[in-house]
Amino acid sequence: MMNRVIKRVCSVYFSPTDTTKKVVSTISETLGNKLLLPVEVFDFTLPKGREKPLKFNENDIVVIGTPVYAGRVPNVLLKFLDTMEGEGAISIPVVVFGNRNYDEALFELCEICNKSGMKNISAGGFVGEHAFSYILGKGRPDKDDVDKIKKFALLISEKIEKTGDNFDNIVVDGGPVKKYYKPQDEFGNFIDIRKVKPKVNENCNNCKKCVYVCPMGSISIENVREYTGICIKCGACIKKCPKNARYYDDEGYLYHKMDLEKSFERRAEIKIFV
Numbered sequence: 504m505m506n507r508v509i510k511r512v513c514s515v516y517f518s519p520t521d522t523t524k525k526v527v528s529t530i531s532e533t534l535g536n537k538l539l540l541p542v543e544v545f546d547f548t549l550p551k552g553r554e555k556p557l558k559f560n561e562n563d564i565v566v567i568g569t570p571v572y573a574g575r576v577p578n579v580l581l582k583f584l585d586t587m588e589g590e591g592a593i594s595i596p597v598v599v600f601g602n603r604n605y606d607e608a609l610f611e612l613c614e615i616c617n618k619s620g621m622k623n624i625s626a627g628g629f630v631g632e633h634a635f636s637y638i639l640g641k642g643r644p645d646k647d648d649v650d651k652i653k654k655f656a657l658l659i660s661e662k663i664e665k666t667g668d669n670f671d672n673i674v675v676d677g678g679p680v681k682k683y684y685k686p687q688d689e690f691g692n693f694i695d696i697r698k699v700k701p702k703v704n705e706n707c708n709n710c711k712k713c714v715y716v717c718p719m720g721s722i723s724i725e726n727v728r729e730y731t732g733i734c735i736k737c738g739a740c741i742k743k744c745p746k747n748a749r750y751y752d753d754e755g756y757l758y759h760k761m762d763l764e765k766s767f768e769r770r771a772e773i774k775i776f777v
């Protein structure tokens with residue numbers, strides 16, 4: 504029996520290249536339709552979306568997603584996510600990875616939700632086109648993924664209807680959270696891409712799109728070739744540039760991208776925990 508009133512589905516995501524957005528929105532909208540609930544969007548991709556803490560309560564179903572960066576929840580989000588207040592909401596943590604692996608990220612996001620006071624009814628690791636590449640996980644989430652994502656949402660709605668709030672916190676793989684995935688060169692030396700930033704070529708017509716899509720707010724509006732803050736290599740300024748004017752020329756980065764494209768050609772499958 505359900506002894507709480509669920510009033511809305513919250514569609515919550517950080518998604519520089521829109522694959523996490525697609526996964527989270529598909530789950531939220533399917534759930535909203537099935538349970539006849541309104542869907543409210545909390546997009547915390549841009550700095551403005553992280554000005555105030557996320558706040559939910561026991562009347563909410565919270566579908567929350569982040570991409571997988573280095574096998575983990577992006578570390579630049581941890582401080583912000585630590586301020587999230589869940590207050591008894593039902594949560595559905597999802598991570599989206601670029602056809603390699605989600606490693607510890609799903610476990611980590613589940614822990615973050617629990618720490619904020621939410622209980623995880625279900626969770627999943629989904630695949631999105633890799634931010635570094637146009638080949639790795641090309642076009643994903645694709646039609647096959649979307650069908651599976653909708654089925655996942657329907658299974659959750661059945662579970663909610665059946666158990667109400669009387670369910671156990673879902674157990675996922677990948678824990679405990681210990682380390683970040685580190686790329687290596689052909690000799691086994693670690694490649695450090697933390698300081699790498701995209702360059703700009705002559706195609707740039709100064710439209711400033713890159714300024715507005717940078718989740719770190721790090722591209723100078725006066726001079727789009729200049730960085731005023733950190734670059735997290737999220738791919739937004741590269742993939743969203745209408746002129747294809749931004750690119751990487753760092754040897755370590757390019758080696759890592761090529762190595763990923765070679766090593767992870769197979770189709771990675773999504774993994775759900777219901």
Ligand SMILES: Cc1cc2nc3c(=O)[nH]c(=O)nc-3n(C[C@H](O)[C@H](O)[C@H](O)COP(=O)(O)O)c2cc1C
Binds near residue numbers: 520573574575
């Ligand atoms: C810095 C960085 C690190 C990443 N690390 C991983 C990883 O460890 N495993 C993986 O499969 N994909 C990895 N990816 C790919 C992203 O998880 C993937 O592109 C995701 O779909 C991006 O989400 P978005 O479209 O919502 O921004 C990484 C991407 C970036 C930018």
